[in-house]
Amino acid sequence: MKVQRFVISAPGQRDLKILRPVPTPSSPWGALESLRLTPWGTLIPVVDGEAFSHALHGYFxxxxRVLGRPPAASALKVPEPYRVCAQHSRRCPLAGPDCQPGAKLPDCYDPPGLDSEEAKLAAAVVALAWAEGRYVVVVEGDEFSL
Incomplete structure (x- = not known):
């Protein structure tokens, strides 16, 4: 899965941990395209390329303004049929209250309610990013470099 992880920092600002999919020629959603029309996709902000470029150069x-709620809050917004790990009721040895998107999400999280393996993998990557305090964004539009 092609994604980029960034830590963006500037003097006097808090560090921002970011995960973004590498865009494809057909979609800025890249590896997260399978989530775009799902409840998971509604929780991923689409960021203007110029705003993202400004942040990479230290102007946050x-x-x-576009990021909105913190990653942990996004994790809590995943609707119920998509929350609790699909393996939770299958006598998983790690089954417990943390088997849903949140701060203590286990690495083995298997998102329920999604149609394809691609979507399940994408949702797991997003959920784990949120668990580590990382914003997940899709960057749309032209970016610049100084």
Missing amino acids: PPLL
Whole structure:
């Protein structure tokens, strides 16, 4: 799965941990395309390329306006039929209250309610990113480099 992980920092600002899919020629959603029309996709903000570029160069405000809620809050917004691990009721040895998107999500999380293996993998990557305090964004539009 092609995604990029960033830690963006600037003097006097808090560090922002970001995960973004590598865009494909047909979609800025890249490896997360299978989530775009699902309840998971509604929780992933689409960021303007210019705002993202500004953040990479140390100017955060345009990106912060779009990010909205913190990653942990996004994890809690996943609707019920898509939350609790699909393996939870199958006598999983790790089954417990943390087997849903949140701060203590186990690495073995298997997202329920999604049609394809591609979507399940994408949702697991997103959930684990949120668990580590990482914002997940899709960058749309032209970016710049100084």
